[in-house]
Amino acid sequence: MxxxxxxxxxxxxxxxxxxxxxxxxxxxxxxxxxxxxxxxxxxxxxxxxxxxxxxxxxxxxxxxxxxxxxxxxxxxxxxxxxxxxxxxxxxxxxxxxxxxxxxxxxxxxxxxxxxxxxLANFIDDPKPHFPFLCLTVSGGHTQIILVKDYFSMEVLGETQDDAAGEAFDKIAHLMGLGYPGGALIDRYAQEEGNPQAFAFPATHMPHFDFSFSGIKTVFSLFIRSKTPAFIQANRADIAASIQAVLVHMLLDKLTKAAQKSGIGTIALAGGVAANSYLRQQLKALAAQHHWTIFVPAIAYxxxxxxxxxxxxxxxxxxxxxxxxxxxxxxxxxxxx
The missing domain is CATH 3.30.420.40 (ATPase, nucleotide binding domain)
Structure with missing residues (x-):
């Protein structure tokens, strides 16, 4: 037995x-x-x-x-x-x-x-079927991975400099929000923040790769041009606006990878997968493109x-x- x-x-x-x-x-x-x-x-x-x-x-x-x-x-x-x-x-x-x-x-x-x-996506039911695309986003890594089997994975695209999670933390630090910053950006953005209040330029990379160093520089210059009182008064709008750009950069490449590969099973992974706006926008894209999506519980x-x-x-x-x-x-x- x-x-x-x-x-x-x-x-x-x-x-x-x-x-x-x-x-x-x-x-x-x-x-x-x-x-x-x-x-x-x-x-x-x-x-x-x-x-x-x-x-x-x-x-x-x-x-x-x-x-x-x-x-x-x-x-x-x-x-x-x-x-x-x-x-x-x-x-x-x-x-x-x-x-x-x-x-x-x-x-x-x-x-x-x-x-x-x-593989955190296999902890709870329902579980994804192979093959699927996984957007893995954390403080140290940002990748779009083609998952063919449990241990057969191919990186289709990844950040060429900083990770998205690191960008969230740096941006929060510049705003004086504290550490870890990703969750704080998300929280303040939910306080009736307008994601279109401020325009921040997205970085465009070839194929399915990412770059987040440029947007950090742009945001740093933006913050330096504002008074502490202005930042405090507009905290929710600033957080929502920069968060929206970062999330759209991630999902734009994920959408292109899904269209190129023809794969409609999509998963999230990593610390940034806990971001409520990312989850919300992925759900909207899934409805638009008829994807089946999988997102681990926040604890995972x-x-x-x-x-x-x-x-x-x-x-x-x-x-x-x-x-x-x-x-x-x-x-x-x-x-x-």
Missing amino acids: THPLTILGIESSCDETAAAVIHDGKIVSNVVMSQLIHQQYGGVVPELAARAHETNIIPVVTAALKEAAMEKEQLHAIGFTQGPGLLGPLLVGSCFAKSLAFSLGIPLIGVHHIQAHV CTDNAAMVAITAYYKHQLKAFTGLDAKSLPRYPLRA
Whole structure:
């Protein structure tokens, strides 16, 4: 008799220490501990992030096992984010995962961070059918990915400089909103913000690629030309206007990729997939073009370990295990 597979997933690629347990293909716990220390710096400080992971990882893993009503001896494998990400934080997670797997005598499964974001779409029902296009948008990555199978993915287009999530954070910082900025831009835009109040130029790139450095420069010049009182008085309109341009840049390329490929199954992934305006506009496009769309729950968009656990679950079925001597940063055909 085959017992249900139980896997612990660990995520530590940036500033979220996370652990999750998947049992028989279902996520039964998902614990995330954020690092508030970075707020005072307006962005993630890698060394401070690594130290915080060292402090947080045992309590977070313990909490995930407790929430799942599991003992570590019941685990069949350990999945962990192998890369890409910040080197120090990745090393904390990988060393902990290797040590735990070695002590329990169970397999270790390295997980590609971007693949995990994409496969977050398979945590809950309904699940997408292959092939589908996935717009993966986060603080470090912006890509349109053709997903042919769980581990057969082709990047059709990606940012040539900054990621969309990083642009959201930088723009929020320039407005004095704090960090992390993407959620704050979204929140203020919803306060009756007019997305057409201010005109910001979109960046046009060939094929399905993106560029967000130029719009950050334009926005910086705009903010510098305004008084603090003006920015405060027009905060909602400014947030809504810049958000609209960024979202339309993303969806314009996604629409072109869908039309060129003839694929009408579309998914979102990554932290920016939690943006309410992006979700709203994608839903409108889906109705217009007769797409079938999939968007993970918000808890599975931002960095989390549930997406690591589900990816490790599918890799375990292929016996795609990782040696204890594996380097932290993997070399996958999926560019990231």
